[in-house]
Amino acid sequence: MRHRPVNPLLHPARATFLAVLALGLAPGASAETVPALPEALVERVVEWRRDFHQNPELSNRETRTAARVAAHLESLGIEIRTGVAHTGVVGVLRGGLPGATVALRADMDALPVTEETGLPFASKVRTTYAGREVGVMHACGHDAHTAILMGAAELLAERRATLPGQVVFLFQPAEEGAPAGERGGARLMIEEGALEDPRPAAVFGLHVVPQYAAGELAYRSGGAMAGSNRLEITVRGRQTHAAYPWMGVDPIAVASRIVLALQAIPGRRMDARLPSIVSFGSIHGGVRHNIIPDEVELLGTIRHLEPSMRDELFERIERTAIKIAESQEALASVSIPDGYPVTYNDPGLTAAMLPSLRAVAGDGLVEGLPRTGAEDFAFFAREIPGLYVWLGIRSPDVAEGDAAPNHSPRFVVDESALPLGVRTLTQLALDFLAQRAMNAP
Template sequence: MAITLLGACLSNSLPALAAGQPLEAAIAASEDQVIAWRRHFHQHPELSNREFETAKTIAAALRKLKLDSVETGVAHTGVVGTLVGGKPGPVIALRADMDALPVAEQTGLPFASTARGEYNGAEVPVMHACGHDAHVAMLLGAAKVLAEQREQLAGTVKFVFQPAEEGPPGDEAGGAALMIAEGLLSGKDAPEAIIGLHVWPNDAGEITYRAGGFMAAADNLAITVTGRQTHGSSPWLGVDPVYTAAQITTALQGLPGRHLDVTRGPVVVTVGSIHGGVRGNIIPDTVTLSGTLRTFDMDVRDDLHEKLRNTVTAIAAANGASAEVTITEAAPVTVNDPALLKRMMPTLERAAGAARVQEGPAITGAEDFGYFEQHIPGLFLHLGVGDPDTPRTERPANHSPYFDIEEDALITGVRTLVGFAMDYAATAEQ
């Protein structure tokens, strides 16, 4: 891939951004270290809120760069480094998530994970199956470059290494929400804008964006249907929660298409787990259902919650049963601020090449980066890491045990993060 200069001007009326050739040389020189970091973190993954060694490695690397401060233990295991530039300017944040998944790696890589961890009380294999190893490596690379070029930097950069994006275990708090609750976005040095990257199996080096809602809000759904146990040969002597749960599962699929305004955004209702009973000839007292809800509009989300509760309780009552519905927020909508996206588009095009910056579809997957965007404008972008010679449908998706990346895409991610930090202050002059 041809390397473009971050020092190019946005227009003839603007000064040259960043530091031109020296900055681009520093970015190129960071590539081997970024790849080495990625391979280290890939080989040593840790689960959500358990990223202890990951945090130690990150903190040590940041201290070696002589940042102005390195804070550890943020939201359990998070790390926040702060770099004050040589010129006055705003405070902005660059974010990477750190945690891995309970997945048994099957990539066959020489640095494949053999790590084990505890998940839901069981010992499980652990793998960076969603690319967070790459996210951490790219952000460390950006920190390295910006620290070397700090005299050219206008303002302050916070490097946010976030734990538990995949969700904290059990009843623990964690992730972006806990970092915010602990004060990351408040105080005199609070950032006014934030950017995050997520690797995706698009062609390596592509940047994909979408103005407005990009990734869905996610809610965890739990339903307990309570009937009255009886012998399976005489169902009329009890109240059958299995039959009731089946009706509820079917009825919920009608909500998106028949009870919600489809013009306001996609809605997904999935029941992924149903449990009840121990024998085929015993109708049990209770059945539990669990699932996930995905929406792209907060008002639609509220409407879905109300209609879902009404549907479940009405069906249960019609069958002589009762039902308890619990909906727990997992992540809000991830929203790309349209003004910020427009403002930074020249930066993205310099980072990847104009032809490789593309608008993408809404993604029904969720990201807790949206919590940051509830407070400050943000950009969340997908960085392609897939092999262009492999058909898109054959590339392993995120969370697959075969998920891997084309490592030459990492430098595009570093260039994007560095460009955002360098260009943000200059573009405010427009």
């Protein structure tokens, strides 16, 4: 793990300053502020986004999207590698001046959701998913992410001659998770060398969210999105007639105690100033009202926002479930398979890039609350310092509470937000390379 804890004995401002220096950055150095996008580029970004929206592809099946991305990068003279983690595209833009490497990431996959927006470019695509016929929709806005990064690639390629270093473009498949039996996403891209040759010194990305209005850009230093793990518990008792419970061991009663005890761990056994969550989404056991079954299965999710909490939280969950079962003469087995790490915004990098975010967003820049959803950008940010920001896409005439959330069949993107996304990624890349170049020996 790469998360460098900041020495708590240091004054926070000084600790942040040292964290900035540790990244080899010259604080305050910045390139030009990226101006408003030319109208022709705005139109192209919107056209790309609508094309992806109308032709969405599920995780690990993003072949059409990837082909469009690859053709665009090649037309800009950017070196590309295709087929990375199945359908991913990695581009490398080599600047005219020597310098560091920075990575920008966009995800390309859609979801098995049947669109209900009524937009003229709404998706009518249908496919078979997990054995059922479903609609396919860009209900998480990855169509916007892909179009935004294509626009940023264009702006950066135009500045190639004066660019001090390299920009790596990570067009990633399967952010929403690979289909059953397949691997994919950021982790597989890393395994297949997406962060090698050249090795980026930092990675930036963004997500469109309706919690913020178009024109707003939100950031958070440290844990920004949750680490997420599936929780599987099997409680074994002994089957008996429900009228004679003492003749067996009741796994339903034990499972109930486990549910209540585990969801109370974040508030009672963990430092409650740092959020964590245990939720159950499924309990199965038994077939009839008057038979106590042998076994109950519980499925849930664990979320945490501070990487250092993870091990203690998992241990307490496992120990509590096992001990409760033991106390009732039942047996609990607990499994917490590998999940998503915390999407951790490096505090030094966040501090160093704040002026860049302010330069493009102005008064629209807001410090956001962490989000308890997970994001597989986290895998990139676990390898190298990362910063992941949220781009507001709610139309100004929609109240915050009325906006359909990500993954809803009514999720919509106010396209007037797209240019700010393009400028944000471009500015972050330019300023990061400028800061590294200023600090170079």
